[in-house]
Amino acid sequence: MIAARSRGRGIALMALVIAVTLNLRPILTSIGPLLEDIRAGTGIGYQQAALLTTLPVLCMGLVPLLQPWLRRWLSEQGGLLLGLGAIGLACLWRLLLDSGTALIASAVLAGLGVAFVQALMPGLVNRWFSRRLALAMGVYSAALMSGGGVAAVLGPRVAEHFGHWQAGLGVWLLPVLFALLLLGLVGPRLEAAAGRGGNGGGHFFGNRRAWLLAVYFGLINGGYTSMVAWLPAYYQQVGGSARGGGELVG
Numbered sequence: 001m002i003a004a005r006s007r008g009r010g011i012a013l014m015a016l017v018i019a020v021t022l023n024l025r026p027i028l029t030s031i032g033p034l035l036e037d038i039r040a041g042t043g044i045g046y047q048q049a050a051l052l053t054t055l056p057v058l059c060m061g062l063v064p065l066l067q068p069w070l071r072r073w074l075s076e077q078g079g080l081l082l083g084l085g086a087i088g089l090a091c092l093w094r095l096l097l098d099s100g101t102a103l104i105a106s107a108v109l110a111g112l113g114v115a116f117v118q119a120l121m122p123g124l125v126n127r128w129f130s131r132r133l134a135l136a137m138g139v140y141s142a143a144l145m146s147g148g149g150v151a152a153v154l155g156p157r158v159a160e161h162f163g164h165w166q167a168g169l170g171v172w173l174l175p176v177l178f179a180l181l182l183l184g185l186v187g188p189r190l191e192a193a194a195g196r197g198g199n200g201g202g203h204f205f206g207n208r209r210a211w212l213l214a215v216y217f218g219l220i221n222g223g224y225t226s227m228v229a230w231l232p233a234y235y236q237q238v239g240g241s242a243r244g245g246g247e248l249v250g
Helices: 002-021 032-042 046-070 076-096 100-128 130-162 165-170 173-194 208-237 242-249
Strands: none
Touching: 002 100, 002 130, 002 173, 032 046, 032 100, 032 130, 032 165, 032 208, 032 242, 046 100, 046 208, 076 100, 076 165, 076 173, 100 130, 130 165, 130 208, 130 242, 208 242
């Protein structure tokens, strides 16, 4: 009985990890394939368009540095709710907006939401699945990349079906709503599985290995972000389609 209950809780938590993590990359990868349509519809130039991916990435890098202070007044479940809520609001806003300024503001809102969630998820996965950490982190990483790939591929198709680029950006509200629903259902189990959180191990500023890891992952994410932002647009400039650009990224 205890084993079955523990297995059920593990399945529920893994489903929550997948549902939440799928929402962490569509705000970036849905932009590139639709960039030419976005520029035509809003009148923004390439410098302003670059902010649509640059600003969320800056949020992802800076907000986790505040995590030790944020944890004092925000629970883990509260952080997930806040982050998913911000992503969902940004997607809803993108369904309705028609200006470049509003689109850039939505990128900041979405980036803050992703930053809150992304700062929490690896630690939660580590604690929830300490006995099967390699498998759990593999699933987490696969969900992270899959969400981005699916958004790149489907975004242009959704925009084409509905006749405007806003739909290709705003449709990602739906998986956010599903993740919020699942978080509400799994919330009590999340708290039960929380256990004792670590104290964060202090600041990393004097840790040489931490700096090496920061540089390592910074270079990786710099390459990734450049690819998802500009590869689809370049593909269209040399004669390809928005769909083809999205598939290239996916």
